[in-house]
Amino acid sequence: MRTSAGSLSLLVSLACLTGGVPLMPTGQALGQSAASISGPLGAVERSRLRELAIDELMQLATSDDAQVRANAVEGLILAPGRLETILPGALADPNVGVRTVAAMAVGRAEIEGVLSAVEPLVKDASPYVRAAAIYALRQNGHEINPTPLGGMVTQDPSLRVRAHAAFLLGELGDKGTASLLREAARTDVKRASTTEMKVLNVQIAEALVKLGDTGQLDTIRAALYPATPDELDATVLAIQVLGQLNDRASIGQLRNLGVVRDGVGGQMPVEVRLAVAGTLGRLGVEVDTTEAAAALAGGSEPQRIQAAWAFGEIAGSGSVRALEERMGEGSERVRVAVASALLKAAERSR
Numbered sequence: 001m002r003t004s005a006g007s008l009s010l011l012v013s014l015a016c017l018t019g020g021v022p023l024m025p026t027g028q029a030l031g032q033s034a035a036s037i038s039g040p041l042g043a044v045e046r047s048r049l050r051e052l053a054i055d056e057l058m059q060l061a062t063s064d065d066a067q068v069r070a071n072a073v074e075g076l077i078l079a080p081g082r083l084e085t086i087l088p089g090a091l092a093d094p095n096v097g098v099r100t101v102a103a104m105a106v107g108r109a110e111i112e113g114v115l116s117a118v119e120p121l122v123k124d125a126s127p128y129v130r131a132a133a134i135y136a137l138r139q140n141g142h143e144i145n146p147t148p149l150g151g152m153v154t155q156d157p158s159l160r161v162r163a164h165a166a167f168l169l170g171e172l173g174d175k176g177t178a179s180l181l182r183e184a185a186r187t188d189v190k191r192a193s194t195t196e197m198k199v200l201n202v203q204i205a206e207a208l209v210k211l212g213d214t215g216q217l218d219t220i221r222a223a224l225y226p227a228t229p230d231e232l233d234a235t236v237l238a239i240q241v242l243g244q245l246n247d248r249a250s251i252g253q254l255r256n257l258g259v260v261r262d263g264v265g266g267q268m269p270v271e272v273r274l275a276v277a278g279t280l281g282r283l284g285v286e287v288d289t290t291e292a293a294a295a296l297a298g299g300s301e302p303q304r305i306q307a308a309w310a311f312g313e314i315a316g317s318g319s320v321r322a323l324e325e326r327m328g329e330g331s332e333r334v335r336v337a338v339a340s341a342l343l344k345a346a347e348r349s350r
Contacts, residue, residue, distance in 0.1 A: 041317060041349045049320060053343035054079045056327060060336045061086045066095035068332045073101050075340030078347055080109040091117045096126045100164075103132035107139035107171075115140055127152055127161045135168045146172065150180045153204075159189055159196045163203040170207025178211045198223055198234040206241045217242075221250055224257055232268075236275045243279035243313065254280055270295060274306045281314030289314065289322070296326055296338075304330055305337040312341030315348035 041049070054076065061072040073090050076083040083105060090102035091114065099121065105111075106118055121133035122144070131152055137144045149172075152165035162184060169177045185204045189197065205219035223231075223238035239257070242250045258276040260268060267273065274295060277287045292314075295307035308326075311319040323342040328335060 041320065041346065046346050046349070049324065049346040050079070050343060052324070052327065053339045053346065054082055056335060056339035057343070058082060058086070060332055060339070061090070063332050063336075065332055066093070066098050068336050069093065069095070070098045070101040071333070071336040071340065073098070073105050075336065075343060077105050077109050078343050080111060083109060084111050084113055087111065087114045088117050091121065096128055099124065100126070100128040100132045103129060103136045104168075107132070107136035110140055112140050115142070127156060127158075128164055131161075131165050131168055135172060138172055146174070146177075150177060153184045154180060154187060157189075159192055159200050162189075163200045166200070166204045166207045170210040173210065175211050178208060178213060181208050181211070193230075195228075195230045195234060198231055199237060202234055202238050202241060206245065209245055217245070217247055217249070220245075220247075221253060224250075224253055232272060235268075235272055239272070239275040239279050243282040246283065248283055251280065251283055251285060254283075255285075270299070270303055271306045274303070274310045278310030278313035281310070281316075281319075287314060289318065293322055296322060301331055301334060304334045308334070308337040308341040312344040315345045317349055319345045320349055 057072045057075045057079075060068050061076070063069050063072070069090065073083065073086065076086070087102055087106060090098055091106075093099050093102065103118055103121055106114055115137065118133050118136045121129050122137070124130050124133065131149055134144055134146055134149055138146060146169075149165045149169055153162050153169060156162050156165070166181060166184065169181060181204050185201055189200075192200075202220055202223045205216035208216040209220075220238050220241055223234050226232050226235045235257075239254065242254070254276050257268065258273050258280075270291065274292055277289065277292055280287050289311070292307045292310045295303040296311065299307060304326075308323065311323050320342065323338055323345060326338050327342065329338070
């Protein structure tokens with residue numbers, strides 16, 4: 001599952017490396033609207049909450065769990081000064097996912113002070129790391145050739161690498177790469193499953209929207225409806241991408257998805273409903289957070305992570321309080337998700 005924080009970017013890439021988190025069904029319903037939990041925070045309170053979240057992320061950046069280290073780096077993008085102090089170690093991390101996320105963080109936060117540590121990664125053994133390094137250098141004004149990204153998105157045998165490269169091309173914003181992305185969308189990949197192709201096509205469509213082709217929003221909206229349970233991963237990704245792209249035209253579809261039932265009366269899995277709640281909140285729609293609060297307090301690890309993400313997207317003082325209450329609880333993967341979401345929610349609750 002792509003359980004993104006702030007920009008969706010880094011955890012999308014990390015999910016490409018790890019294969020995601022399994023979806024787990026539940027029977028609890030998600031309400032369509034409720035009393036607003038939004039509201040500004042005072043400057044002093046916001047500063048306190050920021051430091052609380054940052055301190056937790058700095059601690060978790062040294063975890064023995066590579067996924068936790070990577071997620072901590074991603075979360076600290078909102079605190080670039082603190083992020084810069086851990087980037088040298090993260091860029092040299094033995095884990096491919098951590099190096100990838102660290103290089104992308106350099107690009108997203110535009111941290112020039114560590115570029116000497118990024119430059120060698122252009123020749124890294126991993127295509128994920130090489131692509132992230134090219135992105136980081138170009139985002140910081142270096143005239144490095146982006147051609148390898150085009151080769152990855154059209155020719156790499158791994159669909160995850162193709163999706164990773166497509167995302168980065170969208171982030172770089174060069175409209176001249178749109179033709180490459182369209183070629184990639186038309187290319188059949190041998191032995192690829194329908195689900196894998198659906199995820200790739202969502203990622204390509206997102207990149208094309210960022211390059212100005214808003215007609216690709218229809219491709220993303222179409223992915224909201226899974227034909228099989230295996231396609232739920234693409235559904236969660238599509239929901240989150242629509243929020244990142246601020247697609248308010250999809251609000252009606254998202255509302256329906258949150259309450260739709262199948263032929264035997266079952267609902268979408270809780271992770272899908274939480275993704276809907278988070279994205280609707282990001283789009284300015286009032287949502288019922290009862291299910292998110294229950295999942296954050298006592299759900300499975302994937303559910304707690306997704307609930308934390310949802311509260312970070314919804315933001316507002318209510319979300320901030322829900323996240324603060326759960327700081328330091330659960331596994332390190334839950335803790336890093338909660339801290340990242342708290343930092344994001346505090347930033348947005350102005």
